[in-house]
Structures are given as structure tokens and as C-alpha cells.
Amino acid sequence: MGERRKIPPLARVSSWMRKTRGRWTLVNTLVSLLWLALGLSVVPHRVCERDADAWYRGDPETTEKLARSVSRWVDEPLDPSTFATGSRRYDGEWLFGTYMMAAMGEAQTAIERPERRIEARRRVAKAIDRLLEPGARAWDREAWGEDPIDTLATTNRGHVAYLGYLGLALGMERALGDAKHARLHDAVVAAIARRLAGPELLETYPGEIYPVDNAAAIGALGLHDRTTGGDHRARIARYARTIRQKHLDRGLLVQAVGADGRPGDRARASGTALGAYFVSFADEDLSRDLFLALRRELYETVLGFGAVREYPRGATGRGDIDSGPIVLGYGVSGTGFALAPSRLFADEDAFRSIYGTVHLFGAPRVGARETSFTTGGPLGDAILLAMLTATRVPATLESASR
């Protein structure tokens, strides 16, 4: 018998590879494709979601960095031309929206973290002062031919967007215990309540009715009740009844209503998500139902990224100033606005996955002191501060002026 030759292990592998070259190539390809699939389904969305927990928990450093950016936008001399939407009215709306959302976001962070209240009061008051400047009122004044503040007590015409959004910001200031604008707050809320004594829904512009703008007005009534002990329950209940009976489709909020009370547009995500946020200050049941319908009918994930369809499945439509761009059926505004109700109603999965999408397309630049969303600008930063910090105003947070 001859001596058995010792073969090194690597040589054995090499020999096996040579004999099984076809199988080796197959294994190579399969393992590589497995990496590709795993990489595609796991890595990108997890990378983009890495700050979602901090936002969901209301981490003070994370929120303060964005709040500083928003405060800088409020301090800067912005004007409607900053936004360049191609429409003078929309430029004005966006300037107004920037200050309104700034006030909401600032106040919400202080409600969750009372130690921030002194600084937040200053910033909220500054944002409200901006809302009252002639330049921030011009879009409404030009549409109606009369100023929304000067005619508070003398007209019953709508102005519901300006007054509703302003009323919410004023209510948040009051919730922080600041009475600086208390008289104006009371006057705005009284005007909304008086005008709602007649029609079920008020006009945003002459001949134009949007349920989501009315949701802001109803939210303002609810917030006023919480902070002053007022009672607008009848108005709030009437709005909820009207919406549930006439202006929902598959549980989603119809975007516009004609002068005859019939739907002027379809039910859409941008109005439903923002409406769920606004109405949460007055009627939590309606707010939750809107969010659950949005979650059921419009929310989807793609490669782990959460997104909200602007129109229900099977329907298509173009992007407009409300929806922002629509990509593959998913709307930018509806997706961003959905952050607020998902946080309000503790839907952490939806919040996390939607935040991943916001991070992907918003491209936040996180510095040592400030965070700013590159593709958002002043309006995007302010909206995201409000949506990412959405919270309940507890009954214990009563106004100092009460």
C-alpha cells in the first residue's frame, strides 16, 4: 500500500470548486441577489428612519434644533415672493401657513416639555404678530375685498381659512398661559361661532368651501373651550354631524364642497390628514375616524417607506397646490400631514415609516444647533415641526388669564 498524500484544506475547496464550477456560479449569483434583495428591503428605509424614535418620543434636542430653524424663518423678513408658487394668492397663503404652523409646533413642544415654555411663549407670540401683519393678511383681504381682522365684528362672510388657522395659533398661545393676544383670541372665536350659526360650512373664498379649513375653525373653537372654559360644543357637534352625514367618502374627507352643498372635489388625503389634525383639538372621535380611514384606504409602504395616496385606490388625479407633487399616486402633503394623527393616535409603525419617507425626500441637514429640511424651506420646516410634535392639549393646561 502506498503512502496517502495529505491535501491542504484550501486545495480541497479549490478542487471542489473546479468540479462544481456550474454550481459555484449559481451559488455566487444567488448569494449576490440575496444581498441585493436584503439591501433593498432593509437598508434604505432603516437608514432614513433612524431619527424617527427621537421625534416620536419628543426628544428635546431633536425638536429644539428644528424649532430654532423655524424661529429663524419667523425672525427673517420673509415676504410672499419667497415662495414663488406662480400665484400671488398661494404665495400669501404659504407665508401665512409658515407662521401659523410655526406657532403650532413651538407651542406643542412646550406643552410636552414645560421647561421650554418661556422661550416658546416668546416665539409663538412673534409668529402670531407675523400672522397679523398686513402682508400675511393680504391674500385673504384681496380675495374678499375686506380685511379679515378689521371686519371681525361687522361681517358674517366666511374668511374661514384665515380666521380658523389664526384661531388655532391664538389658542395654542393661550394654552401656554400667555394672554398677550387674549382679546383678539376671544374676538376671532366669537366671529367664527357667530358666522357658523347660519350655514353648516363657511367659505374660504367667495363661492369656495373647503371642509378642511372649517376643521381648523372647529379646532379653534375646541381649543378656546379648553383654554378659557368657553362652550362651543353645539357648533362642534353640528360640524361633526354635517361632515359624517354629507362630506365623507369611504371615511375620507371630501376636499371641496360646492355652493349647493354637493361635493366639489373628491375625498383626498391632503384634506383628510390635515383635517384629522385640526379637528383633534375639538372632537377626538371624528379625528380618530378620519385617521383610521386614511390608514385603511390610503396608507401603503413601498420598500419599507410609508406613503399616503392622494386619491383612493383605483382613482387617479393630478397634483395641485393642496397635494403638492404626486409621485406614483402618493402625495407629498398627505404623507407629511399624516405624521400628526399617527403620533396623536400612537400609531408608531405608521409614524416611523412615514418619517422615513420625509427624511428621504425632505433631506434634512442636521447641524450642531439647527435642523432644516432642504426641500422644505420655511413652509416645509414649519409644517414638519407642527406635524412631528403633534400632541393633545391637556385639560390641565388652562390659561393664566382665566
Add this chain to the structure above:
Amino acid sequence: MTTRIPARYTVFFVGVLLLVVLHEILLHVMAEAHVAHVLLASGRGGSSAVAALLAALFVVVRVVVVVVVPPVVLFVSARVAFHALRRGTGERRAASVPGNEALAQGEACD
């Protein structure tokens, strides 16, 4: 033992590096140029064509860099690892197994 990476993989990794650099440059330009609202305005035409192009290019590059590049890098890395393993085993065998040089050379040439 040295294992050379095929040129196509080197070109790929250099391309990835260039894309990341382009992304950072566009991110900086977008932030400084204040063209953010071009995207939110849903192409209503209020902004210049250059701003709209810049914003669209940024979004495309960002999606590629964040969503497409990581899994493709993993895919290519797996291919490179298999390539290196195959060449490595072939060359070691050639150096350590007496009387089998021809076979080893054949494997190393694959």
C-alpha cells in the same frame, strides 16, 4: 498573495463615490439657493427653469444614492468577495500542492 479586482468593479465603486459627492454638492446648492419651494409648488411655474431642473435633479440623485446604491453596493461586494475567494483558493493551491501547477494555473485564469 494578491487578488486583483476586475476593472468593472473598480469603475462601479468610483461611480458610487462620484454620485455621493454629487449628492452632497446638490444638497449644499439646494440649501443655499432657496429653491426648496419649487418642489412643494407642484410645478406651478412660478420658479425659474434652472431652479426646477436643479430640484428635480437633486431628488433623482438622492433617491439613487439612498435607495438604489446601498443594495447594489452589497450585491457588487458579494460578487467581489466570491471573485477574491475563488482566485485566492486557486493561487494558494498552485503554491501548496506539488505536481498540480497546471490545474492551479487553469483555475487562476478563470
